[in-house]
Amino acid sequence: MIKLQNVTKTYKRGADDEVVALDDVTVEVTKGEFVFVVGPSGSGKSTFMKLLTREQLPDGGEIWVAGKNLATLRSWKVPVLRREIGYVFQDFKLLENKTVYENVAFALEVIGRPRREIEKRVPEGLDLVGLSEKSRAHPHELSGGQQQRVSVARAFVNNPRILLCDEPTGNLDPSTSVGVMKLLDRINRTGATVVMATHDQHIVDSMRRRVIELEDGHVVRDQSRGVY
Amino acid sequence: MIKLQNVTKTYKRGADDEVVALDDVTVEVTKGEFVFVVGPSGSGKSTFMKLLTREQLPDGGEIWVAGKNLATLRSWKVPVLRREIGYVFQDFKLLENKTVYENVAFALEVIGRPRREIEKRVPEGLDLVGLSEKSRAHPHELSGGQQQRVSVARAFVNNPRILLCDEPTGNLDPSTSVGVMKLLDRINRTGATVVMATHDQHIVDSMRRRVIELEDGHVVRDQSRGVY
Numbered sequence: 001m002i003k004l005q006n007v008t009k010t011y012k013r014g015a016d017d018e019v020v021a022l023d024d025v026t027v028e029v030t031k032g033e034f035v036f037v038v039g040p041s042g043s044g045k046s047t048f049m050k051l052l053t054r055e056q057l058p059d060g061g062e063i064w065v066a067g068k069n070l071a072t073l074r075s076w077k078v079p080v081l082r083r084e085i086g087y088v089f090q091d092f093k094l095l096e097n098k099t100v101y102e103n104v105a106f107a108l109e110v111i112g113r114p115r116r117e118i119e120k121r122v123p124e125g126l127d128l129v130g131l132s133e134k135s136r137a138h139p140h141e142l143s144g145g146q147q148q149r150v151s152v153a154r155a156f157v158n159n160p161r162i163l164l165c166d167e168p169t170g171n172l173d174p175s176t177s178v179g180v181m182k183l184l185d186r187i188n189r190t191g192a193t194v195v196m197a198t199h200d201q202h203i204v205d206s207m208r209r210r211v212i213e214l215e216d217g218h219v220v221r222d223q224s225r226g227v228y
Numbered sequence: 229m230i231k232l233q234n235v236t237k238t239y240k241r242g243a244d245d246e247v248v249a250l251d252d253v254t255v256e257v258t259k260g261e262f263v264f265v266v267g268p269s270g271s272g273k274s275t276f277m278k279l280l281t282r283e284q285l286p287d288g289g290e291i292w293v294a295g296k297n298l299a300t301l302r303s304w305k306v307p308v309l310r311r312e313i314g315y316v317f318q319d320f321k322l323l324e325n326k327t328v329y330e331n332v333a334f335a336l337e338v339i340g341r342p343r344r345e346i347e348k349r350v351p352e353g354l355d356l357v358g359l360s361e362k363s364r365a366h367p368h369e370l371s372g373g374q375q376q377r378v379s380v381a382r383a384f385v386n387n388p389r390i391l392l393c394d395e396p397t398g399n400l401d402p403s404t405s406v407g408v409m410k411l412l413d414r415i416n417r418t419g420a421t422v423v424m425a426t427h428d429q430h431i432v433d434s435m436r437r438r439v440i441e442l443e444d445g446h447v448v449r450d451q452s453r454g455v456y
């Protein structure tokens with residue numbers, strides 16, 4: 001379902017300055033798995049996620065997502081791939097000029113879902129993250145954790161087969177975080193593959209799923225039923 | 229040192245829609261105290277902090293910071309006040325077109341500190357948050373937690389008497405978070421007043437300082453040596 005083979009990602013800055021963000025990473029995630037990606041700040045977690053969403057391209061190695069090799073994927077096929085994937089970005093990336101409702105609806109509009117389905121799924125999604133009464137608000141009118149929850153709702157509302165979440169609970173209190181994790185767990189039980197980068201030791205320890213640990217761009221641990 | 233008296237803050241949206249973000253809040257923080265502000269996502273923590281930084285004005289009640297009534301403060305005196313206060317924003321607010329070094333230096337430049345002092349304090353500050361080798365990077369070249377740490381360094385580098393931090397560890401792994409808390413604790417021991425909004429139950433429980441809990445804009449608990 002997701003496969004990284006000898007993947008290296010280097011960010012270059014100027015002629016003599018480069019950061020090796022991921023170094024020779026090989027990881028395979030099978031359909032329906034729930035995987036935590038952990039590691040210190042700066043260890044490469046977001047880079048790992050950005051390569052899977054094709055926001056960045058690797059400098060070495062190969063990546064397959066949902067059976068497609070990302071390097072050879074025709075760019076007009078990228079939207080088709082993204083139909084099957086939900087993303088929660090570490091910096092949310094909400095559209096400031098759209099309401100909460102419109103931000104979540106957008107995920108369904110871009111994949112051509114019919115109006116009737118959108119009008120049913122968006123309110124359901126907002127309700128699941130506790131934001132029903134914020135439907136008509138704009139992102140700048142929301143608290144940090146509310147913005148984060150809109151970005152979570154947007155990611156799952158199209159019922160994706162793969163859910164890639166980069167620190168989806170960093171701005172949430174423990175009990176709201178538990179609510180989000182229950183949601184992710186439920187989506188995982190319907191057969192979706194979930195990959196989640198997180199700093200939340202509690203969540204990782206309580207759920208006991210596979211844990212991949214990064215350190216300076218290397219995979220230093222890959223453990224089923226792991227702890228932080 | 230910091231005093232809120234019957235403070236109310238309402239955000240209006242349209243003719244018929246309003247959110248009471250803080251409702252009749254009265255709180256006094258004495259010089260040198262270390263106070264945690266906790267509460268669920270959306271409970272009013274950031275609003276509380278924004279009123280103290282004068283980013284927002286209250287609709288009711290009065291606020292004093294460092295002896296000055298924020299409502300009657302002449303706007304030309306706001307910079308003088310801000311000289312004594314360091315802020316860590318929940319959304320960082322780094323300047324994208326400046327390097328990490330320049331972002332931190334800016335906090336000293338705007339209050340007119342001499343070049344020699346800046347050249348000494350900025351590297352020290354970056355070292356304290358573990359970002360010495362990122363001096364020349366721009367914010368978009370940093371991980372989420374690295375951006376957060378730049379914003380922490382910028383807040384304390386001018387040795388402020390009051391430090392207002394809105395969720396300064398939300399994007400950090402536990403061990404990096406401990407590093408930031410040690411820094412805040414050290415600054416507090418030099419006599420600075422620290423007010424920190426946080427969702428990190430661990431940090432609050434391990435430090436046992438005063439805890440003010442918000443719920444729907446109300447203060448529901450105010451406890452010295454409190455837990456989350």
Ligand SMILES: Nc1ncnc2c1ncn2[C@@H]1O[C@H](COP(=O)(O)OP(=O)(O)OP(=O)(O)O)[C@@H](O)[C@H]1O
Nearest residue numbers: 141142143144145239249269270271272273274275
């Ligand atoms: N500019 C605004 N316009 C309208 N409503 C707002 C605005 N800013 C905040 N709010 C609302 O005020 C309430 C309190 O927001 P605040 O940002 O203070 O919460 P918070 O406790 O910091 O939450 P979090 O833990 O998620 O950061 C929320 O319901 C939020 O939607």
Ligand SMILES: Nc1ncnc2c1ncn2[C@@H]1O[C@H](COP(=O)(O)OP(=O)(O)OP(=O)(O)O)[C@@H](O)[C@H]1O
Nearest residue numbers: 011021041042043044045046047369370371372373
């Ligand atoms: N666009 C970029 N240009 C240069 N360097 C970058 C860029 N993006 C990330 N980096 C660097 O790559 C390394 C890994 O970054 P990444 O964002 O993957 O870390 P992370 O594990 O997600 O950290 P955090 O937990 O703080 O979010 C860091 O040293 C970072 O500074």
Ligand SMILES: [Mg+2]
Nearest residue numbers: 046090371372
């Ligand atoms: Mg990251």
Ligand SMILES: [Mg+2]
Nearest residue numbers: 143144274318
């Ligand atoms: Mg907040």
